[in-house]
Amino acid sequence: MGLRKGHCYTRVKRAYVRHSKFRSKDYVKAIPNNKIVRYDMGDTTKKYKKLITLVAAKPIQLRHNSIESARQVVNRQLHINLGLSYFFKIHIFPHHVLRENKVLTGAGADRMQTGMQKAFGKAIGTAAQVKKGKRIFSIYVNNEDLSVARDAISRACPRLAGKFIIKEQDIKV
Numbered sequence: 001m002g003l004r005k006g007h008c009y010t011r012v013k014r015a016y017v018r019h020s021k022f023r024s025k026d027y028v029k030a031i032p033n034n035k036i037v038r039y040d041m042g043d044t045t046k047k048y049k050k051l052i053t054l055v056a057a058k059p060i061q062l063r064h065n066s067i068e069s070a071r072q073v074v075n076r077q078l079h080i081n082l083g084l085s086y087f088f089k090i091h092i093f094p095h096h097v098l099r100e101n102k103v104l105t106g107a108g109a110d111r112m113q114t115g116m117q118k119a120f121g122k123a124i125g126t127a128a129q130v131k132k133g134k135r136i137f138s139i140y141v142n143n144e145d146l147s148v149a150r151d152a153i154s155r156a157c158p159r160l161a162g163k164f165i166i167k168e169q170d171i172k173v
Contacts (some may be wrong), residue, residue, distance in 0.1 A: 003124075006066060009098055012059045012129050027120050034126060035068045039109035041075050042087040052149050053167045056084045058104070060162035063127045064094040070156035072139065077152035086149065087140040094126035099144055136164070160173045 020026050071090060078086045099121030103139050130136060137156060139149045150166065 003065070006063060008105075009063060009127055009144040010061050010161045015096055017037065028097055028123055031123055032125050032148055034094060034152045034168050035064045036071065036090065036094070037068065037089045038071070039093075040087070041071075041089075042078065042140075043086055045082045046085070046087070048087060049143050049171055050141050050146050050149070051062050051155050051169050051171050052139045052141070052146070053135045053169075054156060055165045055167055056134050056136060057163040057165050059130065061096065061127045061129050062092065062094070062136075062160055062162070063098070063125055065125065066160055067092065067094065067128065070137070070159040073159060074139070074152045077155060078139065078149065081152075082145050085142065085145065088129050089140075090134045091109045092128040092130055093137060094128040096127045096129050097123050098125045098127050099122045116122070136160070149156055 016075060052096060067090065075088055101116075101119040101121040103115070139153055141149045146168070151167070153166055
């Protein structure tokens with residue numbers, strides 16, 4: 001069985017985790033590794049004139065694997081078309097632990113599971129809880145590369161659950 005669909009985890013909820021000063025009483029035993037490889041890409045030393053940002057239109061929760069998928073698509077488009085004349089930054093970090101109470105079905109499954117008794121669940125991944133108006137991605141480019149950056153950041157939207165706004169602004173030196 002693979003991952004559940006992304007819409008199962010898009011609602012922002014308060015974290016319900018039990019961290020005790022006694023290790024044996026912790027509910028979350030281990031947190032899965034973060035799949036996001038890099039948070040800053042491109043040339044960080046240059047001065048750029050334009051900034052394009054992807055902003056959340058509603059509060060949403062984004063899983064780490066969807067953020068990494070969007071990052072790969074945007075970075076690949078920018079690198080192919082612009083070389084290294086851009087700076088791409090991810091502003092969110094997945095801290096929230098996602099859990100799943102796995103339920104087996106089929107013959108003999110009734111002896112292997114507890115149902116809703118002790119249904120805290122095992123950690124299956126992490127997610128970033130994003131508030132309305134929070135920046136998710138930022139791309140710094142020069143004026144002539146604006147259309148390439150706009151196209152690259154719009155390709156990230158289908159890979160992330162929710163509604164987003166693309167904002168452009170000038171950078172004053």
